Amino acid sequence: MGLLSPSARGDLIANVQQIFMKTKLITILSGLILLSGCMTLETPYRPYIDPATGKSASGGGYVDKEIREGVYEVEFQPNGHTKKQKTEDFTLLRAAEITLLNGMTHFKILDWDRGITSYSKPANFVEPTITTTWNVSKMEIEILNKPKTNGSEIYDAKKVYGELKLKYELDKLVEPADLRDATR
Numbered sequence: 001m002g003l004l005s006p007s008a009r010g011d012l013i014a015n016v017q018q019i020f021m022k023t024k025l026i027t028i029l030s031g032l033i034l035l036s037g038c039m040t041l042e043t044p045y046r047p048y049i050d051p052a053t054g055k056s057a058s059g060g061g062y063v064d065k066e067i068r069e070g071v072y073e074v075e076f077q078p079n080g081h082t083k084k085q086k087t088e089d090f091t092l093l094r095a096a097e098i099t100l101l102n103g104m105t106h107f108k109i110l111d112w113d114r115g116i117t118s119y120s121k122p123a124n125f126v127e128p129t130i131t132t133t134w135n136v137s138k139m140e141i142e143i144l145n146k147p148k149t150n151g152s153e154i155y156d157a158k159k160v161y162g163e164l165k166l167k168y169e170l171d172k173l174v175e176p177a178d179l180r181d182a183t184r
Contacts, residue, residue: 041059042078042079042081042082042083042086043059043060043061043076043077043078043079043081043082043087043090044059044061045061045062045090045093045168045170046061046062047061047062047063048060048061048062048063048077049061049063059079060076060077060078060079060082061076062074062075062076062077062090062091062094063075063076063077064094067140070142070143071110071140071141071142071143072095072098072140072141072143073138073139073140074091074094074095074098074138074139074140075091075136075137075138075139076088076090076091076094076137076138077136078090078134078135078137079134080133080134082134082135083135084114084135084137086168087134087135087136087137088114088135088137089164089167089168090137090164090168091137091138091139092155092160092164093160093161093164093165093168093170095107095109095139095141095155095157095160096155096157096158096160096161096164097157097161097179098141098143099141099143099144099157100157100158100161100179101179102143103145104143104144104145104157105144105145105146105156105157105158106143106144106145106146106147106154106155106156106157107141107142107143107144107154107155107157108141108142108144108147108153108154108155109139109140109141109153109155110139110140110141110142111139111140112137112138112139112140113136113137113138113139114135114136114137115135115136116133116134116135116136117133117134117136143157
């Protein structure tokens with residue numbers, strides 16, 4: 001009395017094993033989801049200020065402004081996970097875009113600040129501050145049209161644009177029509 005028959009006991013054991021396997025699977029999947037949320041990616045090539053909203057893009061991007069006629073300040077602001085080479089390349093890419101969008105063929109680098117910056121913020125009682133460091137790439141360029149000399153700091157905008165777009169597989173990006181026309 002009250003004892004399970006051998007077939008009922010077998011069914012019970014099979015049900016418990018199924019529940020255990022489902023619980024194990026759910027635990028593993030939950031862990032993977034949590035881990036994927038912790039992964040951060042390098043900053044994509046995009047404007048730092050979203051033209052549609054006017055708000056800054058989370059995780060960085062490029063910023064530029066004309067500081068005097070034909071001279072621009074170009075900067076790529078990465079997150080802490082973007083490699084130095086990519087940061088510098090994206091600064092060059094934006095310099096090439098600015099040149100082509102202005103109907104010019106070349107740009108000359110007048111100044112280029114390539115360094116590291118850091119930011120510290122309070123964390124918690126155990127760890128008083130968290131310091132994040134990232135690469136900085138900020139340049140001043142002069143846009144030119146078919147320069148007579150090709151110095152070491154003068155770049156062919158069309159060539160730079162094409163090579164870096166290919167290197168970082170940016171051919172899938174939607175380009176402004178005037179930039180597409182300039183690169184053909």
